[in-house]
Amino acid sequence: MSIKSETGAATRAATPNPPADKIELRLYIAGQTPKSVAALKNLRRICEEYMPDTYELKVIDLLKHPQLARGDQIVAVPTVVKNLPVPIRKLIGDLSNTERVLVGLDLHRLD
Amino acid sequence: MKGRQISSTGTQTLPKAATGIQGLDEITEGGFPRGRPTLICGSAGCGKTLMAMEFLVRGATEFNEPGVCFAFEETPEELTQNVRSLGFDLAALERKKKLHLEYVHIEPSEMQETGEYDLEGLFIRLGYAIDSIGAKRVVLDTIETLFGGLSNQALLRAELRRLFRWLKDRGVTAVITGERGDGTLTRQGLEEYVSDCVILLDHRVIDQVSTRRLRVVKYRGTTHGTNEYPFLIDERGIDVLPVTSLRLDHASSNERISTGVPDLDAMLDGGIYRGSTVLVSGTAGTGKSSLAAQFARASAEAGERALYLAFEESPSQIKRNMRSIGTDLGGWEKRGLLRFVAARPVLTGLEGHLASIHKQVLEFQPRLIIIDPISDLSAVGSERDAKAMMVRLVDFLKSEQITAVLINLHSGDSNFEKTDVGISSIIDTWIYLRDIESGGERNRGIYILKARGTAHSNQIREFLITRKGIELRPAYIGPEGVLTGSARLTQESRDLEAARDRDQEAERRRRTLEGRRKALEAQIEALRSELDVAAQEEQVILLHEKQRLSRASADREAMARSRKANEPSLNGKAKRKQK
Numbered sequence: 264m265s266i267k268s269e270t271g272a273a274t275r276a277a278t279p280n281p282p283a284d285k286i287e288l289r290l291y292i293a294g295q296t297p298k299s300v301a302a303l304k305n306l307r308r309i310c311e312e313y314m315p316d317t318y319e320l321k322v323i324d325l326l327k328h329p330q331l332a333r334g335d336q337i338v339a340v341p342t343v344v345k346n347l348p349v350p351i352r353k354l355i356g357d358l359s360n361t362e363r364v365l366v367g368l369d370l371h372r373l374d
Numbered sequence: 375m376k377g378r379q380i381s382s383t384g385t386q387t388l389p390k391a392a393t394g395i396q397g398l399d400e401i402t403e404g405g406f407p408r409g410r411p412t413l414i415c416g417s418a419g420c421g422k423t424l425m426a427m428e429f430l431v432r433g434a435t436e437f438n439e440p441g442v443c444f445a446f447e448e449t450p451e452e453l454t455q456n457v458r459s460l461g462f463d464l465a466a467l468e469r470k471k472k473l474h475l476e477y478v479h480i481e482p483s484e485m486q487e488t489g490e491y492d493l494e495g496l497f498i499r500l501g502y503a504i505d506s507i508g509a510k511r512v513v514l515d516t517i518e519t520l521f522g523g524l525s526n527q528a529l530l531r532a533e534l535r536r537l538f539r540w541l542k543d544r545g546v547t548a549v550i551t552g553e554r555g556d557g558t559l560t561r562q563g564l565e566e567y568v569s570d571c572v573i574l575l576d577h578r579v580i581d582q583v584s585t586r587r588l589r590v591v592k593y594r595g596t597t598h599g600t601n602e603y604p605f606l607i608d609e610r611g612i613d614v615l616p617v618t619s620l621r622l623d624h625a626s627s628n629e630r631i632s633t634g635v636p637d638l639d640a641m642l643d644g645g646i647y648r649g650s651t652v653l654v655s656g657t658a659g660t661g662k663s664s665l666a667a668q669f670a671r672a673s674a675e676a677g678e679r680a681l682y683l684a685f686e687e688s689p690s691q692i693k694r695n696m697r698s699i700g701t702d703l704g705g706w707e708k709r710g711l712l713r714f715v716a717a718r719p720v721l722t723g724l725e726g727h728l729a730s731i732h733k734q735v736l737e738f739q740p741r742l743i744i745i746d747p748i749s750d751l752s753a754v755g756s757e758r759d760a761k762a763m764m765v766r767l768v769d770f771l772k773s774e775q776i777t778a779v780l781i782n783l784h785s786g787d788s789n790f791e792k793t794d795v796g797i798s799s800i801i802d803t804w805i806y807l808r809d810i811e812s813g814g815e816r817n818r819g820i821y822i823l824k825a826r827g828t829a830h831s832n833q834i835r836e837f838l839i840t841r842k843g844i845e846l847r848p849a850y851i852g853p854e855g856v857l858t859g860s861a862r863l864t865q866e867s868r869d870l871e872a873a874r875d876r877d878q879e880a881e882r883r884r885r886t887l888e889g890r891r892k893a894l895e896a897q898i899e900a901l902r903s904e905l906d907v908a909a910q911e912e913q914v915i916l917l918h919e920k921q922r923l924s925r926a927s928a929d930r931e932a933m934a935r936s937r938k939a940n941e942p943s944l945n946g947k948a949k950r951k952q953k
């Protein structure tokens with residue numbers, strides 16, 4: 264798992280899909296805490312499982328880029344922000360409950 | 375008052391960060407605890423945010439301590455706008471890197487929680503903000519809002535505890551605001567975490583008048599004022615009124631200024647001291663306002679500005695009334711030497727009045743201020759509050775060397791010295807007006823109850839309000855006390871008559887004596903002429919005698935000749951001759 268805020272797109276290269284369906288996710292973490300590690304692992308798993316072709320995930324480590332926390336109003340970590348498609352959704356926690364993640368990110372329809 | 379830094383070198387004293395808020399540093403004896411969090415709590419609209427912001431702004435502008443504000447309820451734009459009315463330009467301070475405003479917002483509708491988390495995001499943001507401008511002060515306004523956005527209360531509490539610990543470790547002086555809860559100082563019991571200094575603000579309405587108050591609930595490791603202090607928010611920020619901790623160090627002037635009534639000046643040994651406080655008290659209709667108008671006139675005539683605060687009458691009414699006694703205040707007003715400010719006392723609370731007086735004084739720069747009457751102010755707050763306000767006001771005016779004329783109305787027969795005792799201690803000169811009832815009329819009497827530093831007259835004088843102004847009459851003291859009004863006039867005419875009688879009697883006696891003298895002189899004259907006559911007679915007699923004697927001798931000679939008597943020698947010769 265990369266600590267740097269590398270724009271780590273999904274492991275799978277984005278296939279030419281209609282951009283409208285693209286799901287943009289940003290995961291904010293603060294260093295290598297167990298919660299952060301768990302969150303990233305859970306999120307990757309859910310993405311691969313439910314939206315393998317449409318997601319784009321950026322992992323942002325606030326310890327390296329603290330200035331980025333303001334823009335997305337990050338208070339708690341880990342937080343995953345879904346900017347696209349609207350409406351904006353935020354999920355905080357280690358994302359251990361898959362069902363809640365899907366509901367929370369408004370992605371349940373893909374089920 | 376501003377910026378009294380408490381030395382932080384001494385190990386025994388707790389280092390403090392001056393707030394720069396007027397009066398607050400005096401109550402807390404130096405400010406908030408440096409490097410520790412302070413909780414400011416109170417109900418909605420009591421001025422928590424404002425106080426926190428002033429703490430930041432003063433820190434940035436006066437103590438060179440940059441500050442960070444994390445606003446949980448307002449955006450920086452709103453905050454900037456809200457405090458602009460206090461003269462704080464947050465945007466400019468932000469540009470100068472003296473201030474960092476950041477909005478922290480959790481929107482519950484777009485937020486879901488799943489699993490474990492912490493508030494490291496907030497810590498990182500705060501740390502980043504502090505580092506970006508080298509902040510020494512931090513304000514979190516109002517962090518309790520987090521409890522509305524996040525559901526895991528236990529976690530939140532643990533995180534807040536960690537946050538305050540973290541703030542201490544960073545060494546920043548933090549101010550946390552909190553809304554007052556039911557039976558607790560804050561809704562979420564923040565006082566548990568922030569235990570170094572807790573300040574409670576209160577905004578209560580008594581008799582439809584609101585007053586803001588402040589109390590230091592606790593302040594670890596230091597002494598502090600424990601009372602409730604009224605404070606006000608005006609265009610210069612927050613002004614706490616720490617009445618009891620004010621120092622008495624005004625300069626005092628030896629200059630005397632006129633009261634506008636020459637006789638009264640004489641009673642006061644030349645007038646009142648500049649910058650002193652004069653209380654004119656009396657029952658209704660004793661001429662208090664008229665006397666006050668004389669002060670105003672005298673000040674204007676001396677070319678000095680006077681401020682007239684009227685709580686009972688409108689300016690035009692005062693001007694009309696004073697015109698009727700020959701005091702044209704309107705003219706002075708036009709020339710800019712007199713300003714009227716009229717308002718009903720209940721218009722604002724006491725602190726509001728104090729604020730507006732401050733403002734007027736700073737704007738108009740008067741040398742004399744008249745408050746007519748101060749008794750109405752106690753209608754706004756309690757007697758004690760009114761007194762506290764008066765003390766504060768008098769102090770302020772003294773420090774500005776402004777002479778104050780306070781008018782106090784007290785009712786009826788109550789013991790006036792008791793009624794006024796509340797403020798008498800802060801008064802330098804106390805002129806008392808009273809009505810004197812006698813002979814079926816009321817007349818006005820004036821006397822000086824006290825005049826600090828003045829050999830003042832102890833006489834009760836009658837004073838008249840005439841078309842030409844106020845005149846003091848010499849007192850008539852009879853067997854029944856001071857005579858006034860008709861009684862005085864009667865006494866005056868009686869005296870006049872007696873004097874006339876005395877004059878006439880003297881004249882009569884003079885005439886008698888003169889008559890007698892003249893008679894004696896005539897007598898002397900007569901005697902003298904008699905004497906003359908006698909002397910003349912004597913002369914005549916003597917003459918006749920002489921003549922008779924000479925005649926007799928001649929006769930004898932002739933007889934001798936005829937007898938041809940030969941006298942020895944003499945006769946012979948005579949004989950020869952005859953031959």
